Amino acid sequence: MMAPARQLLHDIFGYSAFRGAQQAIVEHVAAGGDALVLMPTGGGKSLCYQLPALMREGVAIVVSPLIALMQDQVDALTQLDVQAAFLNSSLDADAAREVTGRLLRGDLKILYVAPERLLMPGFLTLLDQLQSEGPGIALFAIDEAHCVSQWGHDFRPEYRQLTVLHERFAKVPRIALTATADAPTRNEIIERLALEDAQQFVSSFDRANIRYRVTQKNNARSQLEAFLEREHPNDAGIVYCLSRRKVEETAEWLHSRGWDALPYHAGLDPAIRNANQRRFLREEGVIMVATVAFGMGIDKPNVRFVAHLDLPKSMEGYYQETGRAGRDGLPANAWMAYGLGDVVSMRQMLDAGDAPEDRKRVERQKLDALLGFCESTACRHQTILRYFGEEHPGNCGQCDNCLEPVETWDGTEAARMALSCVYRTGQRFGVVHLIEVLLGKQTEKVEQFGHHLLTTFGIGKSLAQPQWSSVFRQLVAAGLLETDIEHYGGLRLTEAARPVLRGEQPVWFRHDPEVSRRKVSKAERAARAREGYEGVGDDPLWQALRARRMELARDQGVPPYVIFHDSTLLEILNQRPQTLDQLGRITGVGQAKLARYGDDFLKVLEDAANGSAG
Ligand code: ADP
Numbered sequence: 001m002m003a004p005a006r007q008l009l010h011d012i013f014g015y016s017a018f019r020g021a022q023q024a025i026v027e028h029v030a031a032g033g034d035a036l037v038l039m040p041t042g043g044g045k046s047l048c049y050q051l052p053a054l055m056r057e058g059v060a061i062v063v064s065p066l067i068a069l070m071q072d073q074v075d076a077l078t079q080l081d082v083q084a085a086f087l088n089s090s091l092d093a094d095a096a097r098e099v100t101g102r103l104l105r106g107d108l109k110i111l112y113v114a115p116e117r118l119l120m121p122g123f124l125t126l127l128d129q130l131q132s133e134g135p136g137i138a139l140f141a142i143d144e145a146h147c148v149s150q151w152g153h154d155f156r157p158e159y160r161q162l163t164v165l166h167e168r169f170a171k172v173p174r175i176a177l178t179a180t181a182d183a184p185t186r187n188e189i190i191e192r193l194a195l196e197d198a199q200q201f202v203s204s205f206d207r208a209n210i211r212y213r214v215t216q217k218n219n220a221r222s223q224l225e226a227f228l229e230r231e232h233p234n235d236a237g238i239v240y241c242l243s244r245r246k247v248e249e250t251a252e253w254l255h256s257r258g259w260d261a262l263p264y265h266a267g268l269d270p271a272i273r274n275a276n277q278r279r280f281l282r283e284e285g286v287i288m289v290a291t292v293a294f295g296m297g298i299d300k301p302n303v304r305f306v307a308h309l310d311l312p313k314s315m316e317g318y319y320q321e322t323g324r325a326g327r328d329g330l331p332a333n334a335w336m337a338y339g340l341g342d343v344v345s346m347r348q349m350l351d352a353g354d355a356p357e358d359r360k361r362v363e364r365q366k367l368d369a370l371l372g373f374c375e376s377t378a379c380r381h382q383t384i385l386r387y388f389g390e391e392h393p394g395n396c397g398q399c400d401n402c403l404e405p406v407e408t409w410d411g412t413e414a415a416r417m418a419l420s421c422v423y424r425t426g427q428r429f430g431v432v433h434l435i436e437v438l439l440g441k442q443t444e445k446v447e448q449f450g451h452h453l454l455t456t457f458g459i460g461k462s463l464a465q466p467q468w469s470s471v472f473r474q475l476v477a478a479g480l481l482e483t484d485i486e487h488y489g490g491l492r493l494t495e496a497a498r499p500v501l502r503g504e505q506p507v508w509f510r511h512d513p514e515v516s517r518r519k520v521s522k523a524e525r526a527a528r529a530r531e532g533y534e535g536v537g538d539d540p541l542w543q544a545l546r547a548r549r550m551e552l553a554r555d556q557g558v559p560p561y562v563i564f565h566d567s568t569l570l571e572i573l574n575q576r577p578q579t580l581d582q583l584g585r586i587t588g589v590g591q592a593k594l595a596r597y598g599d600d601f602l603k604v605l606e607d608a609a610n611g612s613a614g
């Protein structure tokens, strides 16, 4: 006999084993304990409250700020024959009444509620009633628990009142969950939600299946397109841009190049925005070009890439945004193009903002940490985790720096020349002009300012323009140069530049690799194919399985991944089960789904075997 948790995991969810701390968490909460769960995106948090909900008497109340997501969660549970519903502002009065009716009748196991709804006096009374006369409350799950933190970008004031749950229903276990990794947020969650006595379950935040890459920008659009053509010709992904205008322009451009790309930002008409989001979720292979307004609450598991055309604001932002890729655990790419212009404009934006000075200082530090990451030659996984206080051995084999180690060069002399050129031209010119002076170009501007008479004129001929550009970018990123807003982005020296200028401090630069337009090498392709995902795109059976899944999804008005995840479909493709029994052993095929879809998918396999795929 399997332990009850394992049995349910298998029968309901179709999984053969727990992941990481899941088992410990499930057992702890099922036994009535409070828990704080810190797990990265894609780590499998939902199961940590869904399973105990099934193991305990009564209804589990799940607080979530993400209205859009509740529908998906409920759809997914319904597919598993778990009685679930949600209550939020999207329901009209009749529909809401029906849900509360089911609640009191004991007709629900899991109820998702928005925090503002939960805190309504009427709802709290309903919970009292549930507890005294009805089936009881199994547990409270507080999802996205970092929303209590005032310093995060997802602050929700109602979250701070959730202590009422503890005060009013002291005996009901609470489980708070978040994918936000930093210690200050964690402490704030404990304090604000009164979870001092809760057991903490902290997972590694490494996203081992994400391949991080930072490339130097020269022509961002064509670099992006080369990346898409090379690695994601048919995949769903997100392209992040800083401004609404750039979102629209980029989406339009991609569209004109034949990509299925849609824009998303807070300024779009809500109807269009929602329609675009819906297409991204419900269809395959849609590229969403978006500001960071897009993402929270998107739990589409098969986002295969996240591309940044502009810098994120911090390491936290970068980790969170790239983290939307590869929730299903299959290989995914985080790709960023970045250049000097980005550093300059981000710094200017921070300076020009109207945040109080101490806040700006924090933001500048956060940006600097991100720039340090971009310029680093160390393993990306290691650098990211170190930022969040976790050790990683490095050598991940899954980032640009590990796959193609970056050479460094002694830039002490070059740095001195560049800094000296900034100084002698009066600390007010931009990088284009500075490089022209270093290269000894007789331009109109050079003559106008008499810069051909300077000692730095033409001293930099040993390097070419792109190398100088790389030098300036790295000097700005390292904080030796800063931009002067009053002089339209001219560069000036910082205190930190002095010892370098005096030749007292050596400087090492990374050697920017030539921007490659190469096709993926055979070896690389083979390596990725072995990971089990890439290269299946052309397989007719894979196409047939996906087509069947899409039909089933359309019939029911749910996203395809609610029927089966890609990982499940992939296992079906590789295992080619011939009987319901064999199909039932595939990860992600529980009893309910086997009964619902087993015959459909066996038929697809059978047709393919008979040579009539489709
Ligand atoms: P999170 O909320 O932490 O981002 P989810 O709960 O959405 O993660 O789970 C991420 C993915 O992992 C989902 O596709 C889920 O079905 C899958 N998953 C979770 N637990 C397991 C498990 N024990 N075995 C196999 N797949 C799992």
Ligand code: ZN
Pocket (backbone or CB within 6 Å): 378, 379, 380, 381, 382, 394, 395, 396, 397, 398, 399, 400, 401, 402, 403
């Ligand atoms: Zn690495």
